[in-house]
Amino acid sequence: MRFFLLPISTRRTLLYCQKIQVLPKDKQTIVDKAAVRAAKLWSGWEKKEAGWQKKVVVYGNYLLRRIHFEEWGLKSVPPLSTKRREEEVLGKDKNLLIYPEDIIPTKHAINVLRALGTDREPLHRSRLIWCLIGMPISAPFALVPVIPNLPFFYLMYRAWSHWRALAGGKHIRFLCDNNLLSLSPSPALNSIYTPLFNRATTSKESTADIGETKPLPDNKSKISDEEALLLSQENGRQLVRALEIPELEVELERAIWQVEDAIQKEREQKAKPPDTTKTK
Template identity: 40%
Template sequence: MRLFLLPISTRRSLIYCEKIHDKAPKDRSIIDKVTIKANETWAAWEKDQKAIWDWKKKVTFYGNHALKRIPYEEWGLKTLPSLTAQRRQAIIDGKEKYEVMFPGRYLKEDKLPGILEKLAKERQLMHRSKLMWSVIIMPFTAPFMLIPVIPNLPFFYVLYRAYSHWTALRGSKFLEFLLKHNLPKPTSSLALDEAYTAGLMYPTRQLSRAAPKPTEEQADEVARVVAQQTNNDTEDVMVLQRWNGKLIAEQFHLPDMEVEIERAVEQVEKSIKSKEELMEEKLELEKATGTAGERAQDLLPDHITEKIHEEAEHVAEEAKKQAEQGVKEAKVDAAEKKQGN
C-alpha cells in the first residue's frame, strides 16, 4: 500500500493514502453503503434545479464552503484505512508492505519519522473529544425534524462531523500502529521531485504540462532557492501550487488526490502569508533556472507557448458557449415556471 507525504510548505505536509480497491456491493459494510448513498445524494442535490426556492443547490453551495473549512490534516487522516484485527495481524506478521513516497529534494528523509509521528498522535485527543460532543449534540437537533419539506440538516451535519472525526481518529491510530512496527518504508520519488520543480518553475498548469521535464540541475537549483527563502528555517515557504495537484494526481493515477492537495494548499496559503508575498516568492522561483532575470517560461520554444495560447483561447471559447447556454436554459426554466403559475 502506498502512502504519500506531500509537503505543502516547508513546515506543513499532507498525508494521503492510496485508496484500496472498491469492494463488491455484496461485501460492503452498512457504513460503506450509507457513505456511498450520501455522496450520490449530495451530487444529485448540486444539480437539482426543481426544488422549491432552489434549497437543494443552496444547501450544497454553503455546505461545500463549510467542508472547505475542515482542516486538511483531518481530510488526510480520513484517507487512511481502519486498523482491523486482520490488518493488524498482517502488519505484525510482515505480510503487508507499506511505503511512504515523498519528494526528496523538498522534504528531507530524516524529517519523515517526526512528521509522521506528529500527524499520527497530535490530533487524536481533539478528534476523540469532538466525536464525543457531536454524539451528545445529536439529540438536541431533533426539533428541526418538524420543519416541512426540508430534511433535518442540523442533525445530518452533526452526524457527518461525528463520522468525520471517527474516521480521522481511526486513520491516526492506523498510522501510529504502522510507526510502532517501523513501517512504512520511505521512498524518495523522482516523479514527485519533477512535479514539484515544474510547479515552481512555471506559472500555470498548461505550461508545466507542456514543458520538458526539469533536469536534475534545475531541480537542485529550485530546491536551493526554496531553502534560501526560509531564512535558515525561520520562515514558512510554499512549495506546492494549487493547480499542481491535478498533475501529481494524474502522475500516480489517483484522481481523488487532486481535491485533497487543492484544499490543503488553499488553507496553508491563507494561514502563512499575504498574496503579495506569495507572488514575490513564486516569481523568484520561476527565475531560479533562467538567465539574466528571465523566467523558466521565457526559455520555452515558441511552438510550446503558441500551443498553450491556442489551448487557452479554446477553453475560453468553450466557457463562453457554456455560459450562454446556461443563460438560455435559465430563461426557458423561468418562462415555464411563469406559465405554470
Template identity: 50%
Template sequence: MRFFLLPVSTRRTLLYCQRAPAIPKKQTISERVQSKAARTWADWEKKPGGWQKLVVGYGNQALRRIPYEEWGLKSVPPLSTARKEDEQAGKVKVEVVYPKSLVKAERVTSILHTLSTGRESLHKKRLVLCFLGMPLTIPVAIIPIAWSHWRALAGGRHIQFLLQNKLITPVSSPVLDQVYADQDHPLPSTAEPTTTKTSANLPESPIIIEHPSPEEAPNYPGGETLLLSQENAQRITRLLGLPQLEVEIERAIWQVETAIAAQNSEKDGKASEPQPEGGAPSPPPASVTEHDKKQ
C-alpha cells in the first residue's frame, strides 16, 4: 500500500492511497458492491447520450463539490481484522511518497496525522445527522452521504493505526520534485488563506498545512498560492502510472482554484466600496483579531 502527499497549494495537501495489488482472496460484500458500482459508473460515462449519461453528468458535478480531503480519506481502505494482522506482521509494506522539495521528511508523519484527524469530528457529526434524518426524509438519498462520511472516518482511523504502530516508511520522489520544479509560474494566488463551503452552504475551514515556497516565490507568501496546474497534474498521473489519480488531483486543484478566485473576488468587492468623506479608509473594528482575519 502506498500513500501520496501532493501539495496542491502552499497551504493545502492532497492525500491519495494506492492499494497494493489484490491478493486472490474472497472479496467482502462491501468491496464487491464498490467494484460493481465503479464498473457501472464507468460504463455509463462512456455512453454517447441517454439518461445514463445525464445521470453521470449531474452526479459528477455533485461529487466534484465534496471536499477533496474527504475523497483522500475515502481512498484509504478500512482497517479489517485481516488487514490489521497483515500490517502488524510486516506482510504489507506501507510507503508515503512525497516531493522533498516541498515536504520535509520529518514532517511526513505529522502531515498524515493532521489529514487523518483534522475532519474527524465533522464526519462524526455529519454521520449522526444522517442517521437522525433518515426517518424524516428519503433514506435512499441519505445512505450515500452517510456511507461517504463513514468511509472517511474509517480511512482516517486506518492512518492513525499505522502512525501509532510506526508502520509507515517515507519515500521521497524525484519524479514529483521534477514536476513541481517544471511548473510554470505565476499560478493563481490570494493575499489571505482561503476557506471552503460545503454543499449545505455551511462554512468549513480547510486543513491548513504550510509548505516551503518553491524557487519561484509565490506572490503572497503569507496567503495562498496554487502549486499545480491541471496540465502538470495530468503529467504526474502519467509519470506515476496512476490514471485513477487524475480525477482526484483535478478535483483538488479545481476546489482550491475556485476558493482562491472567490477570495480575490470578495476582496475586490470590498475595495470597490465607497470610502467615507475625506478619502481615508475607516479603521477596522477593534474586535477583529489576527485569528479572525485568517478565518
C-alpha cells in the first residue's frame, strides 16, 4: 500500500491510501462484496432521469459530500485482517509513506500519520454507537409502501462508515507502532507544494527552523494565527496528474471544498462585530 500525506491548508492534511493490489472477487469479504453491490445500485439510480430514486441520489450525494474528508481518508485504509497482519510483519506487503518533505519534515511524518489515524477515534466510536441505537428505532419505517426505509439504510451506511474509519485507524496505529512503513519523500509533491506554501504563509523563518510548525492534522499550526488554504481545485488536479492516481481527484475535490468552506465561515465569524447588548 501507499499512504499519502497531502496538506490541504496550513493546518489540515488529507490522508489517502492507495491499494496496489485489488483482491479478486473470490477473496473479497462479505462487507467488500456488499459495498461493491451498493455502489452499482447507486450508480444505476444516478443514471435515472427522474423519479424517487433520482431524488434520493441527489440528496444522498449532498449528504455524502459533507462527510468529513478525514473520515473518507481513514476509510481508504483497508481493515487489518489476520492474514494482512502476518504479511506485513513478514515484510511481504510493502507499505510506503509518501509526503512533501519541504512541508512535512521526515522526522514528523510518522507522527502526522499516527495523529490522522487516532485523533478522531472517540468521535467515530461514539457516532457508531448512536447509529446502532437509531437503526432499530427507524426500522418501523419499512412499513411505508413502495419507498424503501431510507432512514434505516442511511444509519446503516453511517454505522459501516464509522466502523471502517475505526478499522483504518487501527491499521495505521499497527503500522506505526511496529515500524512497518518505509518513508518516501516525494520530489513531485515538493515541486507543487513548496511555492504554494511560501505564498500562503507570512512567516519569515527558514524551512529548517520551523519544523514543528508545518501543517499538522491537529490544527495547531504555529505558522500564523489564521489558517491559509494551500490547494485550489486547479492545482489539486495538477497534483492528481503528477501522482497519476485518477481516483484521488474526488477525494481532493471534496477536501478542498470542505476546508475552503470552513476557512470562509471562520473568517466571517471573526469579522462580525461583537455583540454589545447585555441581557438583564
